[in-house]
Amino acid sequence: MVQITRNCKLKTLILVCCVFFSQLVHGVKVNENTPVKYVVSMNNPEKKTFQVQMSLPANGLMEFIMSTWHPGYYQKLDYSKNVENFQVKDKNGKALPWSKKDADTWMVDAGIEKEIFISYDVKTNRSFVAESFLDNTRAYIIGGSLFMYPGGQISRPSTIELNVINNWKIATGLDFVDGKKNVLYSPDYDILFDSPILITDIEELTPVVVQGVPHRFLGYKLGDFDKAQFMTDIKKIVESAVALIGDIPFKHYSFIAIGPGAGGIEHLNNTTISFNGSGLNSHEGKLRLYNFIAHEYYHHYNAKRIRPVELGPFDYKNTSKTRMLWVAEGFTSYFENLILRRANLTTPEEMLGFMRSKMLAYETKPGRLYQSLVQASYNTWADGPFGRTEDEVNKTISFYDKGPVVGMLMDLHIRKVTGNKKSLDDLMRVLYYDYNIAKGRGYSEKEFRMEAEKLGGDMSELFDYTTTTKELDYQKYLGYAGLLIDTEYKVLPYRYTGLNTRILNANLSVTNVDYESPAWNAGIRARDILVSINGKPASQTELDNMAKTLPAGTILDVVYKRGDKTVDTKLTLSEKKDRTFQITRKANPTAEENKIYNSWLRNKHHD
Known part of the structure; x- marks a missing residue:
């Protein structure tokens, strides 16, 4: 999930974005342009409503805009719908005129006033990583919302x-103003919106240090x-990533756990993640969580710094559309698995x-016949990051499913044509150093392909996989690794209905119906309630x-x-033909295939 800003900010913003508790940080002096001043209160947290005040120099007719989305979560969230009780006053408390230009924009006529004071409430509705939330246990602030x-x-x-309550502590990606334990400073709105704030009873684990850079894990209800x-394994994940x-572009990094739930969003030197430590008590749960953590950590490279050129500076009002989320998100989903493998936290x-589970997620959805990867990337604002799920016929895909699979095929192709001297790792390093560092910007779609083909030669077939619905040749590319x-x-050894169900309120509710399955052809759809079968x-x-x-035929x-x-x-019950996508090693792989396999999976047991 995504963001970075202007080209000249990289090193200075790194220093700004370190996560600290109020009693541990070194402050910064506010001595630049006159800042906008915000005061955030959380009176009566049981009402789940923040009170916000802002003051700034006036400039006649002014617009005030609420972001429509959050970088890293590629779907419109329309934060303005939660704004209530908007008011504008002068320094004497006199109301000033205002009007709504559109759903997200308030127009204020300051007249001859030199300073204005705005207040409004923000109602919070759900605990979610991309939305602000307040209750009696914690406050979580997403800047754009x-x-x-x-x-x-x-x-x-x-x-x-x-205005903190209950002696709660603050964890955030912003620095504190000198001498002010509860006043934060942001150099611009890109950083403010990139720096969530968690305020609660915070627990911090013992930090780990990688190449002199401390990495902290802290949060709510761990x-x-x-x-x-766990922290030993976190260190392995970080070292592998x-x-x-080959570079750590910040002075500090923090994993901020916001409580049980789902989802995570990456930031320049931290990530906020939904976290429940009980998942670590089983091997399967541990691997799911470690993949998730590796994904969000690698994002500070891929998406935050290695990024499509459209993703920064951001258009917070109209969204920032790109056809390349299959790289920003999809490749990160591929590298999360490689990171764990190379950290020796998983087996080959x-x-x-x-990777097989990602193939199945893509191949078993009808959307693969209708939508390409670049379309899924560009249309995410309407479809959602996981594709549309409410349509009668799901004609969309998720770049989280197909993107990592295409990334794997590209990796194996590059290894094959270079005699295993180069890989997808090298492409990502080129994009990091030659574009993010040297040029101070992201890459264009054309530049991405150019750099890929400098390494891998003609990759027309692989890029066809991103722009068309052409079937993927798994045999060919996996064969390169034996x-x-x-x-x-x-x-399949059982008859097929196409029904997926669950018990809901003591009823057998249909959660999904496979497209053109027997149940589909019988007219049954999701959310129907099954009453009886053959009486x-x-x-x-x-x-x-x-x-x-x-x-x-029954x-x-x-x-x-x-x-x-x-x-x-x-x-009518039917037979169903399906593919397993089971992956196995050849009985007698060639020396070259063995070399690619062992290098790819950093495996020392099959030389």
Whole structure:
């Protein structure tokens, strides 16, 4: 998930974005342009509403804009809908006229006033990594969802005074103003919006140091787990990720855990993540969480610094569309698995299993027949980062599924044509050093392909995979590493309905219906309630038994409810052919295939 800003800021912003507790930081002096002053209160947290005040020099007719999205989460969130009780006053408390220009913009007529004072409330509705939240246990602030910015003044600095309650502590990516334990400073709005703020009873684990740079893990309700071992593994993850690029572009890094939930968003020198330590108590849960952490950490390279040129400076009002999220997000999803493997936190088989799961996620959705990777990237603002899920026929894909798979194929191609002297690692380093560092900007779509083909020669087929719905040739590219993949369609050993269900309020609710499956053709859709099957009360057990015991062609009498309407339909059980995408090693790989395999997976046991 994404952001970086102007080209000249890289080193200075790195210093600004270090995460500290108030009692541990060194402050900064506000001696530049006159900052916008914000005061954030959290009175009556049970009402889940922040109170925001802002003051700044007046300039006649002024616009104040609320961001419509958050960098790193590529979907419009329309933060303005949560704004209430907007008011504008002069220094004497007299109301000034204002009006709404559109849903996200407030117009203020300051007249001859030299300074204006704006106040408004922000209602919070859900605990989510991309939205602000307040209750009796914590405050979580996403800058774009809480702070209006004056139109045309994205580069303006600001101070943020936090009226903290309950003796809570502050964790954020902003520095504190000298001598002010609860006043933060931001040099511009790109940094303010890149720096979430967590205010609560914060627990911090023992930091780890990599190449002289401390990495901290701190947050809310971390849970019960082996915290010493966890930080040892965090260090391995960081070391593995850093080895891919060879540079640490900040002085401090913090993982900020905002509590149980789902999701994470990367920032220049920190990430906010949903976290529940109880997941570490099983091997599978640990690997899921470690992949997640590796993903967000590697993002400070890929997406924040190695980035499509469209992703910074940002257009907070109209979004910043790019066709390249399949690299920014998809490649990060690929490298998360490589990072764990190279950190020896997973086995080669587990690494391949992760990639197989991504293949299955892509190949089992009908959207693969309709939407390309670049379309999924560009249309994410309407479709959502995981594709549309409410359509009757899902004709979209997720760049989180296909992107890492294409990244893997490109990696294996580069290794093959260079005699294993180069890899996708080298492409990412070129984009980091030649574009982010040397040019101080992101790469264009044309430049990305140019740099890829400098390494891998003609990659027309691979780039076709990004712009078309052409079927991927897994056999060819995995074969370069001496691997086989089962892509043959085989008849499954059970009859097929196409129904996916769960128990909801004591009813068997349909969660999804496979496109053009028997259930689909019978008219059943998601959110329908199954009432009976062949006169018996509907249950998942009954469905499973019928699928195992009845022959193909058997007609089932199914009664379901859709709202207040009861429908009787006929569902014909069928055979289903499917592909397993199981990945195995060749019995007798060549020396070159072994070399690629071992180098790719850093495996020392199959030389």
